[in-house]
Amino acid sequence: MLRSSAAVGTSYGQCNISSQRHEIPHNSAMSSFMENINQRISNDLEFFNTRDELNDFLDSPDEVLHIKVNNKEFSKREIYEIFIYGGLAHANEVKKKIYDEWMANPMLKPITENEFINVMVGILQCILHVQELNDLLIIDFNCFRI
Numbered sequence: 001m002l003r004s005s006a007a008v009g010t011s012y013g014q015c016n017i018s019s020q021r022h023e024i025p026h027n028s029a030m031s032s033f034m035e036n037i038n039q040r041i042s043n044d045l046e047f048f049n050t051r052d053e054l055n056d057f058l059d060s061p062d063e064v065l066h067i068k069v070n071n072k073e074f075s076k077r078e079i080y081e082i083f084i085y086g087g088l089a090h091a092n093e094v095k096k097k098i099y100d101e102w103m104a105n106p107m108l109k110p111i112t113e114n115e116f117i118n119v120m121v122g123i124l125q126c127i128l129h130v131q132e133l134n135d136l137l138i139i140d141f142n143c144f145r146i
Contacts (some may be wrong), residue, residue, distance in 0.1 A: 005041075047133055053126070061074070067111060080116065083112075
C-alpha cells in the first residue's frame with residue numbers, strides 16, 4: 001500500500017523526507033547551481049589535460065635544437081633534471097657530471113641553457129594556468145559560503 005510522502009515522515013540514510021513542506025529552489029537558482037557544477041567538472045578535466053600536456057611536453061625531445069650528446073638525444077625533462085639536480089642542487093652525481101660537461105663545452109653550453117629556459121617557461125605557463133583554475137574554484141566555493 002502506497003502512502004503520500006507528504007503524510008508520512010520517512011528517513012533513508014542521510015536523507016530525511018518529512019511531512020513539512022519545503023520551498024522548491026527557484027529555477028534560475030537551480031540552473032545557476034548546475035552551471036557551477038558543470039564548470040567545476042570542466043575545470044577538473046582541464047586540470048588533468050594541462051597536467052598530461054605538461055608531461056607530454058617534458059617527455060618530448062627538443063624539436064628546434066636537437067640536443068644530442070654521444071648520440072643520445074635528451075628529452076626536455078632530462079635537460080630540466082640535469083640543470084636542477086646536477087647544476088643547481090648538486091643532488092645527483094651522474095647529473096652533475098653531465099651538467100659540468102655541458103658547461104665546459106663552449107658550443108653546447110648556450111644551447112642547453114637556452115633549452116632549459118624554454119622548458120622553465122613551459123612549466124611556468126602550466127603553473128599559471130593551474131593557478132587560474134584554482135582561483136575560479138575558490139570563487140565558486142566562496143559563492144556557497146553561508
